[in-house]
Structure formats: C-alpha cells, structure tokens
Amino acid sequence: MNGNQIQGLIGMVLTLGILLLLVLPSAVGAVRERRIDRQLREAGKRAGREQDQKSSSRSTVPSTATWYADGRRSKKFVSS
Incomplete structure (x- = not known):
C-alpha cells in the first residue's frame, strides 16, 4: 500500500466512525x-383481564363536584 491508499483508508474509516456516532x-x-x-401493550392486556374479573354490579353515580360543574356550565350567558 502506498501513502495515498493509506490516507484514503484512514479517511474512509473516520467517515464511517463519524456516521456511526451520528x-x-x-x-x-x-x-x-x-x-x-x-x-405498555402487555400492561394493557393485563389490565383488561383484571377489569373483566373485577366487574361490579353497582352503578356509578356522579360526584358532587360533577353535579356542581354541570349546574355552572348551564348558566353561561351568551353575548349577542
């Protein structure tokens, strides 16, 4: 190998090294x-199985905060 080939090889190796770092x-x-x-997929599958096992017959009732917020939302004035 002569000097030009060695310089070319060093340049190519350095270029590939920089590319690898990037x-x-x-x-x-x-x-x-x-x-x-x-x-996350595995946790979702596990949560789905646990949810099926923990089903409750009790219906859910909105909290007091929800009732209060619904009342406040209905009293908004519309500017014309």
Missing part, C-alpha cells in the same frame, strides 16, 4: 421506544 443515538432510542411500547 446514527447510534437514534438507533438506541428506537430500540428503547419499541421496548416501552411492548411493555
């Missing part, structure tokens, strides 16, 4: 996102 964070982030998505 791409690596996004690749790590993508892998992390996929792992989090998989965990």
Whole structure:
C-alpha cells in the first residue's frame, strides 16, 4: 500500500466512525421506544383481564363536584 491508499483508508474509516456516532443515538432510542411500547401493550392486556374479573354490579353515580360543574356550565350567558 502506498501513502495515498493509506490516507484514503484512514479517511474512509473516520467517515464511517463519524456516521456511526451520528446514527447510534437514534438507533438506541428506537430500540428503547419499541421496548416501552411492548411493555405498555402487555400492561394493557393485563389490565383488561383484571377489569373483566373485577366487574361490579353497582352503578356509578356522579360526584358532587360533577353535579356542581354541570349546574355552572348551564348558566353561561351568551353575548349577542
């Protein structure tokens, strides 16, 4: 190998190294996102199964805060 070939090889290796340093964070982030998505999917499946088991026959009644807020919303004035 002569001097020009060695310089070309060094330049190519440095260019590929810089490219790798630029791409690596996004690749790590993508892998992390996929792992989090998989965990959320599994947790959703587990929550769905638990919800089926914990079904209650009692009906839900709105809280006092909900009744108060509904009353306040209906008294808004409309400017013409």
